[in-house]
Amino acid sequence: MIISALHLYQYQIPLDKLLPVGSQRIDVRRGLVLKVEAIDETGQVLTEQVEIAPLSGLDIDGNPLHGFSKESLTQVSDKLESLLEQLVQKPIADLLDIADVESLPSLAFGLSLMHAKLKGQLNGHTISLNADRKIIPLLYRNSDESINALHQRVSDLPADVHAAKVKVAQTSLEEEVQLIHQILVIRPDLKLRLDANRGFDLEQAIDFAACLPLASIEYIEEPCQRASDNAAFYRAIGMPWALDESLNDPMFQFTMQPGLTALVVKPMLIGTLEKLQKLQAEAEHSGVRFILSSSLEASLGIEALARLSQIMTPDELPGLDTLTAFSYDLLVDSGKPRCQSWGDLTLIKSC
Numbered sequence: 001m002i003i004s005a006l007h008l009y010q011y012q013i014p015l016d017k018l019l020p021v022g023s024q025r026i027d028v029r030r031g032l033v034l035k036v037e038a039i040d041e042t043g044q045v046l047t048e049q050v051e052i053a054p055l056s057g058l059d060i061d062g063n064p065l066h067g068f069s070k071e072s073l074t075q076v077s078d079k080l081e082s083l084l085e086q087l088v089q090k091p092i093a094d095l096l097d098i099a100d101v102e103s104l105p106s107l108a109f110g111l112s113l114m115h116a117k118l119k120g121q122l123n124g125h126t127i128s129l130n131a132d133r134k135i136i137p138l139l140y141r142n143s144d145e146s147i148n149a150l151h152q153r154v155s156d157l158p159a160d161v162h163a164a165k166v167k168v169a170q171t172s173l174e175e176e177v178q179l180i181h182q183i184l185v186i187r188p189d190l191k192l193r194l195d196a197n198r199g200f201d202l203e204q205a206i207d208f209a210a211c212l213p214l215a216s217i218e219y220i221e222e223p224c225q226r227a228s229d230n231a232a233f234y235r236a237i238g239m240p241w242a243l244d245e246s247l248n249d250p251m252f253q254f255t256m257q258p259g260l261t262a263l264v265v266k267p268m269l270i271g272t273l274e275k276l277q278k279l280q281a282e283a284e285h286s287g288v289r290f291i292l293s294s295s296l297e298a299s300l301g302i303e304a305l306a307r308l309s310q311i312m313t314p315d316e317l318p319g320l321d322t323l324t325a326f327s328y329d330l331l332v333d334s335g336k337p338r339c340q341s342w343g344d345l346t347l348i349k350s351c
């Protein structure tokens, strides 16, 4: 299959409600869409598109986001612009060759995903992003929101939802312990995935976890400021924990540790599908769950993650509820009132 044309676009989508990025908040999401046309052996033209959206940029206060993508959107966009010319009239295998040596994780992921899509490797998994999909709802409180509004959201969860993710280490220990107990009063059947985003020191993490019903907690993501304290946290309290931010370190090497129960994996921050598969094999070899999660992609990127998770982790539910906050969809309809189409995007380059 030969690449006949490439187009690079930028999108920008305001959010209906703020989305958390660790302890920071964003109110708009920007990213790139790469569209590739390729001609197969029978002369047929195939078109595929991927979203490439590093999780960087500015929060609502104008401060740079920290802890997630190290590359900026401009960096990715500039690099892609120069790659387009290099790829035109080349076999699609070149996408993989470039992805394999690409140092920017979001770009490596995008190129490798594009290759998989053109090869049809994501086909046959008809994903509905509409109402009936199973999700792990993301529960957090906006600063301007009453606690009752959050309670209402918990009451409104469909009966067949049995797990939810709750942001913690955001306000005070007392308030958050109370919140978790209240969630469980409303829905005692829920198993909670807590996410501390490294917001506690070891002592705070232990004090917090000691006040919670262990049996209702699936795990807590990144409980400690220093990831090296997580094993001590587990020894003290017996609460399983998961890694998220730690995986973004380019030097990260998987090693089994006491209490480590899951990797919460954001493909946009990791790199190629091959790198993801290698990490998955290492984790699962040690009995550690591998759970795909969004990096706040729009509907085009979320659809790809939903397909990937069906293929890679059919027994796990991915964390994709962040799409709820988007005011409209991007090229793929998830049931929002509006869906941006090609004409709504800014064309950066075509060749």
Ligand SMILES: O=C(O)CCC(=O)c1ccccc1C(=O)O
Pocket: 020, 021, 022, 055, 068, 136, 138, 165, 195, 197, 221, 244, 264, 293, 294, 295, 296, 318, 319, 320, 321, 322
């Ligand atoms: O994992 C999920 O359910 C949703 C994704 C999510 O929480 C997230 C999204 C972007 C950046 C950080 C995080 C996080 O896990 O803290």
Ligand SMILES: [Mg+2]
Pocket: 195, 197, 221, 244, 245, 264
């Ligand atoms: Mg997390």
